[in-house]
Amino acid sequence: MQGDLSVGENKSSITWKINTNYTLPDTFSSKTLIVCDRSNNHGICRLGLTRYPFEITLENVGNTDISLRGEIQFYKEQSTFFTAKFGWTNSHLYIRNSKPLKWPSAYQHVGYDVYYVKLKLESPCYIIDQDCVKDDNAAKTKDTARKETSNITTDLEKLLTESKYSDVEIICSDGEILKCHRLILSARSPVLEAMFSNDFKEVSSGQIKLDYFDIEVVKDLLSYIYTGMPKHLEDNAEILLQAGEQFQMEALKEICGKHLIKKLTKDNVLEYLALGDKYRQQDLKEASLEMIVKNAKDMKEDTKFHEFAINNPELMVEVFRAIVSK
Known part of the structure; x- marks a missing residue:
């Protein structure tokens, strides 16, 4: 049995490729991966697979409590067995001796073949990289x-x-x-x-x-x-x-x-765009521009939008460029 982890280009997902045979143990796990959760905490996680009874676990093996949201998919090349979504997880994500998050399934047998377990995290959580932990x-x-x-x-x-x-x-x-x-x-x-x-x-x-x-x-x-x-x-x-x-x-x-990106709404996006620009916080500025582009039709009739355009002409040029580019 061999298992390899590969991080997606956008750092939101990781795929665990499992080359199995009939002598593999009933329970085995992936190498570790480093994740960043919604509170900017960095944690070490590991995927696990048990054949009898069949279950997949996502385990926190580090010392930091983390809170994640996303989905796990179990599949072969031509067949997807299931996709399971999970909400914001805390103690039930196998953190500090609590029970692991499990997905029972009718698929009781994993035999000789190549299988994939894909973990995809929802923003603002993301995967930093594979950990260098070997044993x-x-x-x-x-x-x-x-x-x-x-x-x-x-x-x-x-x-x-x-x-x-x-x-x-x-x-x-x-x-x-x-x-x-x-x-x-x-x-x-x-x-x-x-x-x-x-x-x-x-x-x-x-x-x-x-x-x-x-x-x-x-x-x-x-x-x-x-x-x-x-x-x-x-x-x-x-x-x-x-x-x-x-x-x-x-x-x-x-x-x-x-933190402010998590609080972005149509009501405060113009304010946060100005903050990101004034204090040179590029992530906040780009996230604000993205939200404005997505809601341009609703916002163009807003009085606050017109006032913002008058008071921030240079920023409005960037807003219009972002809208046109989309």
């Missing part, structure tokens, strides 16, 4: 590394909340002071690094004024700086996009852009 020991090593990364994140967050060894203060809008560490701030932002490295008043005073941001936004910004992820994206994504531009944090802008 269980390697998988355990990677899992240990991920746990250690999680520990580092926890330790850095503790460093922020306890303010131990802090050497710089951030002044917020209501006068509240947040104590931080200039070494960490400068490592995460070229702008902050420049402020500390050159003759800025922040070097001598040990204070940075961010009183033009709400305090909860500043706390979320610091959460990203110390741990890599803001805690309240739902409330702060738009303003954090601005902060990411100001402090040259491209990864933060990408996180905010992906």
Whole structure:
């Protein structure tokens, strides 16, 4: 028995090719694959097939909880046995000792032939690539590394909340002071690094004024700086996009852009198009343009569309080009 994984060009699907014979075990599994879920969490998954009773499983073998949606198809060259869709999955996706997601079938026998199992994820989930895990020991090593990364994140967050060894203060809008560490701030932002490295008043005073941001936004910004992820994206994504531009944090802008893409509607698409353009978040801008193109007939009579066209002539040129190109 041999099983090979191949990732589709658009990274939304992966095909597991299985060359079987009559001596294959009753249960076997694919190599692992790395996926990104709807919350931008990266996880390690593996497809499995059991012959008696017949079932196909999608198993989370990593240390990160993930939430996916999509479908699994089981077929041969000329025959599709079934296609099974699944909704947003959490604990029931074989995460942390829970039961695997199963699709019972009348096909109790998988004999000598070539079979395919195709996993297709629904946007915004996607497949990053095949993992390089070759055996269980390697998988355990990677899992240990991920746990250690999680520990580092926890330790850095503790460093922020306890303010131990802090050497710089951030002044917020209501006068509240947040104590931080200039070494960490400068490592995460070229702008902050420049402020500390050159003759800025922040070097001598040990204070940075961010009183033009709400305090909860500043706390979320610091959460990203110390741990890599803001805690309240739902409330702060738009303003954090601005902060990411100001402090040259491209990864933060990408996180905010992906979150806002999930919230795109016909009512806010013009606003998000302007945000993507202003703060140079290309994914958000392109997704907004795509939605405008799809809904052009409905939107052309909207008063907001006319006002947007008057106030944003350069962007409207891009909108018209996108519509014409489709």
